[in-house]
Amino acid sequence: MGSIGLRHARLLAESPGVRVAAFDAAPHGLQLPPAVEATLTIVSSFEELLDAAPDALVVATPDALHAPQAIEACRRGITVLVEKPVADSVAAAEELARVAAQSGARVLVGYVLRHYAVLRRVRELLADGAVGTPVSVHVNLGAYETLRVARNRFSETDRYRLPYDYSHEWDYLQWLLGPVAEVAAVARLAGDLPLRQDPNVINGVVAFDSGVTGTFHLDYVQEGQGRRLDVVGDRGTLRADLARGRVTVRAHADALTRSYDCSEERDVAFGRQLSHFLDVARGVAVPLVSVEDGLRALRVADAVVAACDGGGWRSVDVRI
Incomplete structure (x- = not known):
């Protein structure tokens, strides 16, 4: 979790009624704020994270992992917020758009x-x-x-x-x-x-x-x-x-x-983005920034x- 991933984790952990789990492939040196560390569950692999059947998933990994991880989540019907850029290539972004359309999973891109x-x-x-x-x-x-x-x-x-x-x-x-x-x-x-x-x-x-x-x-x-x-x-x-x-x-x-x-403080806009993300996961909103927007x-x-x-x-x- 880089600076954006940590911000997402902190703000989600502060959201009422939301439980947050996370996986970091490079946990060495990861410094979580005490309030987040007390509420955040750290799992040992990305597969374990998906196996927990979350309602929604934030992908804030290096660019090359954005599309593969988002695609796997889509295939399980999980709503995904994937950080920008949506993928490391146009071909990967097009494949993500195809899988999202076939699965019916909702994908948002992190253009906050x-x-x-x-x-x-x-x-x-x-x-x-x-x-x-x-x-x-x-x-x-x-x-x-x-x-x-x-x-x-x-x-x-x-x-x-x-x-x-x-x-x-x-x-x-x-x-x-x-x-x-x-x-x-x-x-x-x-x-x-x-x-x-x-x-x-x-x-x-x-x-x-x-x-x-x-x-x-x-x-x-x-x-x-x-x-x-x-x-x-x-x-x-x-x-x-x-x-x-x-x-x-x-x-x-x-x-x-x-x-x-x-x-306004940056957290306000990020909080607005995450509130929208949760509404999309609940099925009461459509993505403001779609995978097609990310592809463009x-x-x-x-x-x-x-x-x-x-x-x-x-x-x-x-x-x-």
Whole structure:
């Protein structure tokens, strides 16, 4: 259990009426908060975890295990929350989608940003026409702290982690603006920070199926900068600081600026995600982020890598 797995375990253990069991293949150095340690059952294998017939399962393992473990849970009819990216390859994600459909098991993907109050407000504002028709978008993400807080350090030979670790961007952009059709991108390993993942800077251009175009910047260099999103429309401009929970909208006609404070602790959004997860397991809700959404985000990440390696524009398959 890395930082996300530990957060899920802690918040689920604090949920009324929920009993939590966990398996960690690398238990050495696992430090659980005392309140969690007192309520969490640790089992000796993944099979033992499934044999306990849980109502729901969180898969927060390394990417290569996401699809195989989620598929096994689906075959047993268990509702699954699989962390992002949904799989380590498009083929594995497509197989998970097929098994989920055949078994009827419900699968959610851990794009928690959709549960952030600030991003929900952005979606509402765009839907209400606050900026008119969107014409352009820009994303800026700085995430050096991801390398710093990781429990299991990334291999220095494991390239292109950035567009997959932060496939959040490909999910929420498509949630807000529709399918991505094409991308172009460049990447490099820059600077001399103590922790480096190759590449640690990616810049690119994105074209949506709707005709909206924009740019993105992702890096493992900035610390404390978080996420920023700008949307330009024909009637105004929206700027969102997703890390700090603030949104401003400036109307072109009268230069009037409206501000929204949607700040909240990260646990609130994660708790909202897990509450939704439990509702899906109980059969009273449908997944907000489906396995198909995870597949769409993974295809964009693959296209970004292909563009970085081969140059030019790369098409994204929008079919499901």
